[in-house]
Amino acid sequence: MALIVVIDDDEAIRTLIAAALRFEGYEVLEAEDGAAGLSMVRDDRPDLVVSDINMPVMDGFAMCQALRADPAIQATPVILLTSLQERAHVRAGMTSGADDYLTKPIDFDDLLAATATQLNKQLMRQSAQDTALGTAIGEALLAQEEKLSKLYEKRLIAELGEKWPTAEALVTDEKFSSATVLFVDVVNFPLLSEKLSSTELSAVVRQFYKNVGDTLYLFGAFHMQFVGEGLLAVFVDSTDTDTVNHGLRATRAALGLIDSAQRVNGFLQTHFSGRALPRFEVCVALNSGTVTLAKLEDPLWGRPQILPVGDSVSTALLLQKQATQSGWKIAASASLLREVDGGLKTGRRKRFSLAGRSNALDATEVLGLSL
The missing domain is CATH 3.40.50.2300 (Response regulator)
Structure with missing residues (x-):
């Protein structure tokens, strides 16, 4: 024993x-x-x-x-x-x-x-x-x-007393020469919208995203924000997460988000049984590279806002769309794989043609973490 x-x-x-x-x-x-x-x-x-x-x-x-x-x-x-x-x-x-x-x-x-x-x-x-x-x-x-x-x-902790880093704390643009961008989106949101009322749909989405912030926080995300129905997060190396690099922490968070989506399916079965609803599915894209957190002034309220910009960010958003069409749950760019240095279990590989880009992007399906 x-x-x-x-x-x-x-x-x-x-x-x-x-x-x-x-x-x-x-x-x-x-x-x-x-x-x-x-x-x-x-x-x-x-x-x-x-x-x-x-x-x-x-x-x-x-x-x-x-x-x-x-x-x-x-x-x-x-x-x-x-x-x-x-x-x-x-x-x-x-x-x-x-x-x-x-x-x-x-x-x-x-x-x-x-x-x-x-x-x-x-x-x-x-x-x-x-x-x-x-x-x-x-x-x-x-x-x-x-x-x-x-x-x-x-x-996962249900309530976070500490606030995320706010725009007020950033007096200038912050540029990170090495960071990982995570973008997650609900891939069958239009199908769910057809089957559920706006109130019901809001409850389903809230069931998923109420745990997303906790997951990203626990794995050391530096910044996050909603993009449509999706969520974008930026991971960087910092003093309290320096034992695990940003690429591996972002990948662990992505696996947690996939698991959260599975739990939402249980919520659907419990609260909307007999409605013949499609499964709640999400897709996550991971990409590493240079990221700038640009500070923008809000002309209406006068409060500064933070916008992640750069090729690494736009590539992550485009990769997520292509991965969704291929039926992948998590897609990682070649630059992300270099960051984790063999620490992943992978599946299919593919060269994706990204909208508006002349060069294709090599990507790999992530299945889990290697021990």
Whole structure:
């Protein structure tokens, strides 16, 4: 049976978590701070670590960083525990090495589901290393990644107290020599419009986009804005996301958006059963390159507005249209693939002719992340 180390300075919470895991048959060791927990991981080599963030002696972040820096234990999966008031902790954990997070107060069903997912994922990694099952193992890993994405979506923070970077904070245009543009759009919006009233359609779209902002925020988007029924986001390298480059973070966000669309289909079946509605489908395009956030003055209200401009932006919008016609869910340009440097599972490849462009664009269908 799997061995799990639980780290929390609150004895009552630690005891409850340990009891729930033991009830499921897991072997559990307990530590009261990050330093003691790290020592326990080095000595006992557990299959999983469940750790609080705010602790004396060594907090959860420091423990996770030390664990990842030790070659002997760096592959050990880590689930961090945080509260709804610690959104910055969630983002830091997601971009600095944690495999998953849970919010306090702990929902024990979520705890057991997240534990099973991480242990299954670890087991499949080991199986892939020990055997040469090829395609069968790849399909199994993809299934586990999809389950993990659903867990992320279920526990994404519902309300964000902190505002997105506003135009007022930008006194001049900002130019990024290396950035990734993500554009997502509802591909069958006209078909849904025919079947639903404006009020019903608004509820469906809101069901999807209410989680999109959280997903993009958690994976470190620098700027986002609506474009028609679609949403455009810009990812750049910054001080709080420097452990994972902007291309990979944008790709992870894209996979989360596809999973969100699947959840909307459940919403349609629940609230509009018997209406013969088309499936809710979205398509995401990813492109990397130079991006400028141009500051424009609003002549009506006097407030400055921000507009992402540049060839990288327009290419992403054009690529999304072509990918939709080809039936792809996520399309990545060659420049994005260079950014992630082999970190993706890919499918079909195609040279797209983009409207108004003399040169075709090489693009690849993204299926998931490689482990």
